[in-house]
Amino acid sequence: MPPLVAIRDLHIAFGHTLAVRGVSLHLDEGEVLGLVGESGSGKSATALAIPGLLGPAARTTGQILWHGAGSDPPIDLLRQPPHTLRSLRGRSIAMVFQEPMTALNPVMKIGSQVAECALAHDSRCSRREARRRAIAALESVAIPQSAQRYGDYPHQFSGGQRQRILIAMALMHQPRLMIADEPTTALDVTVQAQILELLLRLQREHRMAMLFISHDLAVVGQVADRIAVLRQGELVETGPARLLLTAPQHDYTRSLLAAVPTLRTDRTQPLATLR
Ligand SMILES: Nc1ncnc2c1ncn2[C@@H]1O[C@H](COP(=O)(O)OP(=O)(O)O)[C@@H](O)[C@H]1O
Numbered sequence: 001m002p003p004l005v006a007i008r009d010l011h012i013a014f015g016h017t018l019a020v021r022g023v024s025l026h027l028d029e030g031e032v033l034g035l036v037g038e039s040g041s042g043k044s045a046t047a048l049a050i051p052g053l054l055g056p057a058a059r060t061t062g063q064i065l066w067h068g069a070g071s072d073p074p075i076d077l078l079r080q081p082p083h084t085l086r087s088l089r090g091r092s093i094a095m096v097f098q099e100p101m102t103a104l105n106p107v108m109k110i111g112s113q114v115a116e117c118a119l120a121h122d123s124r125c126s127r128r129e130a131r132r133r134a135i136a137a138l139e140s141v142a143i144p145q146s147a148q149r150y151g152d153y154p155h156q157f158s159g160g161q162r163q164r165i166l167i168a169m170a171l172m173h174q175p176r177l178m179i180a181d182e183p184t185t186a187l188d189v190t191v192q193a194q195i196l197e198l199l200l201r202l203q204r205e206h207r208m209a210m211l212f213i214s215h216d217l218a219v220v221g222q223v224a225d226r227i228a229v230l231r232q233g234e235l236v237e238t239g240p241a242r243l244l245l246t247a248p249q250h251d252y253t254r255s256l257l258a259a260v261p262t263l264r265t266d267r268t269q270p271l272a273t274l275r
């Protein structure tokens with residue numbers, strides 16, 4: 001079976017900054033690929049290139065082949081018209097980012113925002129049906145008393161709950177691929193663990209692929225089947241998560257591992273993975 005997404009020799013430049021330099025990666029159906037690297041290594045640029053969200057300042061070369069349309073030949077996401085990418089973003093490719101507050105409209109009720117999301121990509125969906133779907137979506141990400149909290153505003157929820165709500169919105173249309181770019185970085189450690197668990201549960205239930213991005217190798221190690229390491233826009237190493245964490249091939253990966261306190265102090269113990 002071909003991979004769901006195949007990135008081939010991707011280069012991304014912003015003016016004179018070469019953000020991504022010749023990255024090739026693939027994501028299979030239903031797999032979690034972890035993308036790790038220090039701040040500025042090109043993780044977000046790589047991720048944003050997939051659904052066509054890089055913006056006009058970016059120049060790109062290479063290919064991002066999308067096999068998500070079944071037996072049809074793959075399409076190159078770097079060369080699709082805006083309406084095709086918009087439609088893919090609504091249905092097949094979902095994204096969750098670091099800042100759950102900025103992604104929500106602060107003056108609109110939570111329920112209405114989730115319901116809007118249901119209406120946006122399904123023109124046959126009635127208002128009443130949208131409300132029903134919104135409540136179900138909030139329940140699926142474990143927002144307590146979803147129906148009662150429908151009329152609450154974003155600031156009335158905790159940071160972790162706001163991220164859950166955004167995950168619910170991202171999953172509304174059963175995407176094939178979820179891109180999660182530092183989804184837990186703004187959250188404290190216990191909430192972070194709950195969100196990781198939720199993402200993994202939903203990833204399995206929806207049988208979707210996930211590109212999971214973090215600067216923190218310990219976090220990536222908890223969710224990924226495979227891990228790719230980026231450094232200054234170049235791919236350093238890719239491999240099965242367990243292998244990469246226990247027997248890294250590259251010095252840079254070793255230095256990332258050494259920066260993880262729990263791993264440094266307790267190297268003899270296997271990682272406490274959620275998988
Ligand atoms: N819109 C942009 N305009 C100019 N430079 C950018 C833009 N987005 C990213 N960059 C630059 O590209 C490089 C990679 O950034 P990014 O992909 O955001 O890194 P990461 O997500 O790994 O922290 C950085 O040097 C960053 O400053």
Ligand SMILES: [Mg+2]
Pocket residue numbers: 043044045181182
């Ligand atoms: Mg980033």
